[in-house]
Amino acid sequence: MTDVDAAPAAGPARRIAATLRALLPSGADYRGLRRNWRADLVAGVTVGIVALPLALGFGVSSGLTAEAGLVTAIVAGVLAAVFGGSNVQVSGPTGAMVVVLVPIVASHGAGAVAAISVLAGVVVLAAGLLRLGRAVSFIPWPVIEGFTLGIAVIIFLQQVPLLASPTVPEAGEHSSNAVIAAAQALAGADPVYLVWALGAVAIVVACMLVAPRIHPAVPGSLIGIAIVTVLAVVLPTPLAVIGALPASLPVPSFPVVDPAALGDLAVPALTVAALAAIESLLSARVAASLADTGPYDPDRELVGQGVASIGSGLFGGMPATGAIARTAVNVRSGGRSRLASIVHAVVLLGVVLFAAGPVGAIPLAALAGVLMLTAVRMVHVGTVRSILRSTRSDAVAFVLTAVVTVSFDLIVAVVIGVVFAGVFALRGLARATTVHRELPPGEPHPEDAHIAVVSLDGPLFFAAADKVFDAVTGLTGITVVVLRMSRLELVDATGARVLTEIVQTLERRGVTVLIKGVQPGHEELFRTVGVLDSLRHHKHLFDDLPAAVEHARNHVRRQFGAHTT
Structure with a gap:
């Protein structure tokens, strides 16, 4: 094998060696002993x-x-x-x-x-x-x-x-x-x-x-x-x-141990391992907060x-x-x-x-x-007392974990508590996702009655997807929808997919969709999932809101003529 062939393998080997060195004892562990x-x-x-x-x-x-x-x-x-x-x-x-x-x-x-x-x-x-x-x-x-x-x-x-x-x-x-x-x-x-x-x-x-x-x-x-x-x-x-x-x-x-009994010991061993890991890491974290x-x-x-x-x-x-x-x-x-x-x-x-x-x-x-x-x-x-007086979800998670621990199993209690807290956290994040209609910027125009500027704020992920879909596709009496996305935070694949479905649903109804303010961190996901490809024309993607609204007004004028009411 040539030096060129050996070079790619050397990188992973060095990383593995560095990882092992970091996980083993060293003289630095006793630096302050003297x-x-x-x-x-x-x-x-x-x-x-x-x-x-x-x-x-x-x-x-x-x-x-x-x-x-x-x-x-x-x-x-x-x-x-x-x-x-x-x-x-x-x-x-x-x-x-x-x-x-x-x-x-x-x-x-x-x-x-x-x-x-x-x-x-x-x-x-x-x-x-x-x-x-x-x-x-x-x-x-x-x-x-x-x-x-x-x-x-x-x-x-x-x-x-x-x-x-x-x-x-x-x-x-x-x-x-x-x-x-x-x-x-x-x-x-x-x-x-x-x-x-x-x-x-x-x-x-x-x-x-x-x-x-x-x-x-x-x-x-x-x-x-x-x-x-x-x-x-x-x-x-x-x-x-x-x-x-x-x-x-x-x-x-x-x-x-009887080799035949090893299978019966696997679940208890995993339970013990999970508890040992959780308690040890919690203890170490607490110790680090007690003093320098x-x-x-x-x-x-x-x-x-x-x-x-x-x-x-x-x-x-x-x-x-x-x-x-x-x-x-x-x-x-x-x-x-x-x-x-x-x-x-x-x-x-x-x-x-x-x-x-x-x-x-x-x-x-x-x-x-x-x-x-x-x-x-x-x-x-x-x-x-502090937990019980905090939020309802945290109080319920606390009580539920304690009850399950006493009556059933420690690890199951932690899993149930984490899942329960996670569900409430997701619900809270979903509530932070808002969809609201804004007035077009600048002086009012007759065409504005047929235009909906919709701002999507907060995280857009699976727990909020249905709410966003229903809110946007429920708009009636409009010809153009401008989706303002500059204030979107977290977006997952489900959130991107629901945007694709919103565009496709509105376009099937004859409503033109313009998208404004796609953030650089979201652009690759939107292209991969198909949000941008679902637009009727590549020119329906904007970086500036006034430009998007002006395009929407021109579209309304072309559809209804110069005199819109």
């Missing part, structure tokens, strides 16, 4: 303390184990920090992912979660390589908040079975729907155990509420858990505990989260996502580089290596208290 390493260390330790009870609680609530939650926080925390697109994102198990995993565990068993984590990670990784990171910008704010509210309700209700009985419900014992499962658990609750469990929750919640008033850095959740754990050890309580934890990380291995933490790359963030879920699955963990609450703690604690997220994972690894015994004695009710208050804090009353 200046901020102390603050990053402090932030990492702080986040690690905050993340410990959440990792344990989310592991248990998902139907897996506390160990699975810790493994996920450690492995995914490091991999997402190194490979992700945000300098301050903290990743690990999250409440939203737990909501998705509970029905998966009920249907496929706990052993399938590691395989689903790997499969979902591959999908998220591929999405990053395909540069799909900007897709999250299409999700409207009310849908995001409705999604968050629904998740918060589910997380809260998922803790009820842990308070009702000393035995953790087996997969399939309760409904996969959080509302029904909570009702089932309360119906069969042990009254004595329920009192003890609610007491543990009250202690943890009180510590979490009071601690920040003493000092923002005081870890109220850990203090509350410690108090409940000591009481459970000292007093003869019936409270169920986490149980023995391994004193090291498991050896990585590929999940054992540097830009984030959404495509690289997907790559990092994909690698993190794959790694977590290989270690027997669960799918990971960016965690908004932990990321916010990191930023507010001074974290500005990836070191803080890495230190957070190292702190959790230290817990596994040196404190597995004490952690195993933590009552499950204490973890439930942490997650219940976390769920309540996810809902901001001011935000809910």
Whole structure:
């Protein structure tokens, strides 16, 4: 092959190489480390303390184990920090992912979660390589908040079975729907155990509420858990505990899955992948708005989260996502580089290596208290009030997304919310499209009674096409129509096609159509779809309105003679 033949291939190869370099870690990721390493260390330790009870609680609530939650926080925390697109994102198990995993565990068993984590990670990784990171910008704010509210309700209700009985419900014992499962658990609750469990929750919640008033850095959740754990050890309580934890990380291995079952795992894996991508990108975007933490790359963030879920699955963990609450703690604690997220994972690894015994004695009710208050804090009353008082369509999208999230499925809720919001947005755009008749410019002429100057304003797309067609073709008693298009905004193929149909319909009636003011950005579309070819004569296209109107008057004079009335 000659140098000339090789030249065309070199361009795409260089672009692919440049794309891969942009999506991989580099020394630039740690550019400010020398200046901020102390603050990053402090932030990492702080986040690690905050993340410990959440990792344990989310592991248990998902139907897996506390160990699975810790493994996920450690492995995914490091991999997402190194490979992700945000300098301050903290990743690990999250409440939203737990909501998705509970029905998966009920249907496929706990052993399938590691395989689903790997499969979902591959999908998220591929999405990053395909540069799909900007897709999250299409999700409207009310849908995001409705999604968050629904998740918060589910997380809260998922803790009820842990308070009702000393035995953790087996997969399939309760409904996969959080509302029904909570009702089932309360119906069969042990009254004595329920009192003890609610007491543990009250202690943890009180510590979490009071601690920040003493000092923002005081870890109220850990203090509350410690108090409940000591009481459970000292007093003869019936409270169920986490149980023995391994004193090291498991050896990585590929999940054992029956090849025949891979087809059944495809839909759950796609659901997990969609959630991981959405939540991680939203978290990274929020983090970038909290402080000057540097830009984030959404495509690289997907790559990092994909690698993190794959790694977590290989270690027997669960799918990971960016965690908004932990990321916010990191930023507010001074974290500005990836070191803080890495230190957070190292702190959790230290817990596994040196404190597995004490952690195993933590009552499950204490973890439930942490997650219940976390769920309540996810809902901001001011935000809910603002959305409900905004537009009717946004309020309905918010409520609809929240209801579908709680009663049916998270991803379906987001899709329905986006579609609903999109329909209302299109309706609003269609209303912005106006068709109005104007008086011809200059001094009135007798011929003007037979001329209609019609101005098309705003976007002309499929949702407004019928309205424009009916308005223009409904004109009667005229000989010439001047379509004024200089104020048209967005025009799609349907809008261009309806213009063609308008011209053809009027010309068939004997009404001459003149077009004025085709914008350069619309001209190619109009030629391709046939708008300009449908005109009776190429001289019926004008750049100037007075010239078009004068041509129309001359046409009327020729048709009716010099004396028109």
